[in-house]
Amino acid sequence: MTEFITQLPKAELHLHLEGSLEPELMLKLAQRNKLFLPYDDIAAIKAAYEFGNLQDFLDIYYQGANVLQTEQDFFDLTWAYLLRCKEQGVVHTEPCFDPQTHTDRGIPFPVVVNGISAALKQGQTQLGISSYLILSFLRHLPEEAAFKTLEMALPYRDQFIAVGLDSSEMGHPPEKFERVFAKARAEGFKAVAHAGEEGPAAYVWSALDLLSVDRIDHGVRAFEDAKLIQRLIDEQVPLTVCPLSNTRLKVFADMADHTILKMLDQGVMVTVNSDDPAYFGGYVAENYQAIYESLAMTPAQLQQLAINSIKASFLPQDVKNSIILQVESVGI
Ligand code: ADE
Ligand code: ZN
Numbered sequence: 519m520t521e522f523i524t525q526l527p528k529a530e531l532h533l534h535l536e537g538s539l540e541p542e543l544m545l546k547l548a549q550r551n552k553l554f555l556p557y558d559d560i561a562a563i564k565a566a567y568e569f570g571n572l573q574d575f576l577d578i579y580y581q582g583a584n585v586l587q588t589e590q591d592f593f594d595l596t597w598a599y600l601l602r603c604k605e606q607g608v609v610h611t612e613p614c615f616d617p618q619t620h621t622d623r624g625i626p627f628p629v630v631v632n633g634i635s636a637a638l639k640q641g642q643t644q645l646g647i648s649s650y651l652i653l654s655f656l657r658h659l660p661e662e663a664a665f666k667t668l669e670m671a672l673p674y675r676d677q678f679i680a681v682g683l684d685s686s687e688m689g690h691p692p693e694k695f696e697r698v699f700a701k702a703r704a705e706g707f708k709a710v711a712h713a714g715e716e717g718p719a720a721y722v723w724s725a726l727d728l729l730s731v732d733r734i735d736h737g738v739r740a741f742e743d744a745k746l747i748q749r750l751i752d753e754q755v756p757l758t759v760c761p762l763s764n765t766r767l768k769v770f771a772d773m774a775d776h777t778i779l780k781m782l783d784q785g786v787m788v789t790v791n792s793d794d795p796a797y798f799g800g801y802v803a804e805n806y807q808a809i810y811e812s813l814a815m816t817p818a819q820l821q822q823l824a825i826n827s828i829k830a831s832f833l834p835q836d837v838k839n840s841i842i843l844q845v846e847s848v849g850i
Contacts, residue, residue, distance in 0.1 A: 520803070520807060522817055522820070522848070522850070523606075523607070523803050523806045523807060523810070523820060524605075524606055524607045524803055525607060525848050526607055526806075526820065526821060526824040526845055526848055527607060527609045527824065527828070527841050527844045527845050527848075528606075528607055528608050528609065528790075528802060528806075528824045528827050528828075528845075529608065529609065529610040529611065529612070529789075529827040529828050529830075529831045529833075529841075530603065530608050530610075530611045530612070530613070530791050530792065530802050530827070531611075531612045531733065531756070531758045531789055531791055531827060531830060531831060532614075532735050532736075532758035532759075532760055532789075532791035532792075532793055533599070533611060533612075533613040533614065533791060533792055533793065533795070533802075534579075534613070534614055534615070534616070534654075534684070534793065534794050535592075535595055535596055535599060535613050535614070535615045535634060536579065536582070536583045536586070536595075536615065536616060536619060536794075537579060537793060537794025537795065537796060537797055537798075538595065538598065538599040538602070538613075538794070538795055538796050539582055539583065539585070539586070539595055539796050540598065540796045541560045541563040541564055541796070542560060543594065543595065543598055544563060544582055544585050545557075545559075545560065545563070547585040547586065547587070547591050547594070548585045550591075551585060551587045551588070551591070553584065553585055553587075555585070556581075566578055567797055569766055569767055569768070570768060571716065571767060571768055572686065572687065572715065572716050572767050573686055575766075575767055575794070575797060576685060576686060578797070579794065579797060580619060583616075583619050583620070584623065586620065586625070586630075587625060588629065588633070589629045589632055589633035589636075590633065591633065592629065592630055592632075592633025592634050592637075593633040593634070593636050593637045594637075595633075595634075595637075596613075596633070596634045596637035596638060596641075597637040597640065597641070599611075599613065600637060600638070600640075600641040600645055600647055600649075601645075602795070602801045603641070603645070603647050603801075603802075604645045604647065606801055606802055606803040607803070608647065608802055609646070609647060609648070609841060610647065610648045610649065610828070610831055610833060610841070611641075611647060611648075611649045612649065612650045612651070612652055612679070612680075612831060612832060613634075613649065613651060613652065614651070614652035614653070614654045614682050614684070614710075615630065615631075615634060615651070615652075615653065615654065616654050616656055616684065616685070617630055617631070617653060617667050617670070617671065618655070618656045618659060618663060618667055619656065621667070621670070627670050627671065627674070628674065631651075631671070631674050631677050631678075632677075634651060634677075635651065635677045638651060648833070648837075650678075650679040650680070650831075650832050651677060651678040651679065652678060652679065652680045652681070652682045652710060653667075653668075653671055653678045653680070653681050653682065654681070654682035654683060654684045655667060655668075655681065655682070655683050655684075655695060655698065656684065656685040657683050657684065657685050657686065657687065657690040657694065657695065657712075658685045658686040658690055659685075661694055661695060661697065661698060664695055664698045665697075665698050665701070668681070668698060668701060668702055668705075672705065675705070675706075675707075678707070679707065679708055679832055680707050680708035680709055680710055680732070680832065681698075681699065681702040681707050681708075681709055681710075682709070682710045682711060682712070682735065683695055683699075683710075683711035683712055683713075683725075683729070684712045684735070685712075687712060687713070687715055687716045687717040687721065688716055688717055691717070691720075691721055691724055692711055692713060692721055692724040692725040692728055692729050693724050693728050695711075695729065696728045696729060699711075699728075699729040699730070699731075703730060708732050708832055709729055709730060709731045709732055710731050710732060710733045710734070710735055710758075711725040711729050711731045711734065711735060712734075712735040712736055713725040713731075713734050713735070713736065713737060714734065714736055714737040714738060714739035714740050715735070715736035715737075715738065715739070715764075715767075715769060716739075716767075716769065717739065718739060718742075719739050719740050719742050719743035719746050722734055722737055722739070722740050722743075722746055723746060726749075726755065732756075732832075733755070733756040733757070733758055733830060734750075734755060734756070734757050734758070735757075735758045736757070736758065736759065736760065736763075736764075736769075737750075737757035737758075737759070738757070738759060738764060738769060738770075738776075738777060738778075739769075740757070740781075740786075741777045741780070741781065747781070747784065747786065750786050750787070751784060751785045751786055754787045755787060756787045756788075756789060756826070756829075756830030757781070757786060757787065757788050757789065758789050758791045758830070759778050759781075759788050759789060759790060759791065760790075760791045760792060760793035760798075760805065761773060761776055761778060761790065761805050761808055761809050762792065762793075762795075762798040762799055762800050762804065762805050762808055763792070763793035763794060763798045764776060766797070766798040766799065767798075772812075773808055773809065773811075773812035773813070774812045774813070776809060776812065776813060778790070778809055778813070779809065779813045779815060779819070782819060782822065782823065787826055787829065787830055788823070788826060789823065789826045789827040789830050790802060790805050790806050790809065790823050790827065791805065791827075792804070792805050806820055806823065817850040818850060821845060821846070821848065821850065824845045825842050825845050825846070828841045828842050828845065829842070
């Protein structure tokens with residue numbers, strides 16, 4: 519099955535570049551930038567990756583991001599991720615990054631965005647992988663900080679396609695960012711938001727109604743609200759589901775409890791993504807493999823998930839059509 523999954527042309531729509539920082543690269547960048555890391559070796563880093571919930575993870579993830587200092591560091595991070603995409607049959611990716619994680623510790627915005635963009639450009643020319651970048655606001659910080667970030671980013675508007683919303687969900691509902699999302703949309707950006715990961719289904723409603731998002735990141739707790747599920751089906755709102763993330767962060771106790779297959783069967787536009795692969799034990803193909811094994815999925819269902827990933831992307835319709843034909847031509 520691994521080979522079939524790899525052969526399916528796929529898009530990845532929910533990937534935090536900072537979450538693709540592998541322990542090996544973290545150590546290398548710490549040495550290169552002469553920074554202290556509270557770990558002696560790779561085994562010690564990996565041993566720290568035991569999370570009881572989202573916040574446990576975020577604390578470690580923000581600490582790891584401190585090793586990213588120069589434009590070259592952001593290039594190397596992004597390039598390493600694109601090489602994984604190539605190995606796994608990801609033909610298009612829409613990764614996000616958190617500028618505030620870097621600007622708040624004194625790294626200039628252009629250092630971050632130019633390093634990422636240069637790697638994404640090289641991904642297109644050398645690996646044939648297309649990409650659109652998403653700029654995410656940290657929801658645990660004030661609305662005003664998100665506004666400042668958007669202002670800072672506007673001169674670089676050609677380098678990203680959408681704004682997003684991530685970090686600690688509980689207590690930071692989408693409505694806190696209604697005005698900044700309205701401004702971003704007025705500037706012509708698309709919008710996505712994490713909602714219904716740890717937070718309630720109500721956050722999915724408000725991301726749709728108040729932020730006018732094009733996709734919901736995670737959204738798995740929508741399953742608790744039948745009316746919401748019906749709306750997601752009727753409007754074909756894409757959910758960027760991240761199975762390994764959900765089990766590692768205890769959103770589901772076990773992969774066998776995951777609701778992605780039930781939602782797919784009901785007609786929800788679910789997609790499979792890796793979220794923070796360096797922290798959760800796998801890139802996109804490992805996420806397909808995990809649900810295939812634990813939920814007794816059929817190859818046709820895996821193929822449908824790959825088709826959904828293309829449909830839910832921000833690619834132009836003609837490009838989507840041609841990739842979907844390629845997905846359909848992979849023999850089951
Ligand atoms: N930032 C990185 N990964 C995240 C996740 N799964 N949820 C919220 N914020 C994040
Ligand atoms: Zn995420």
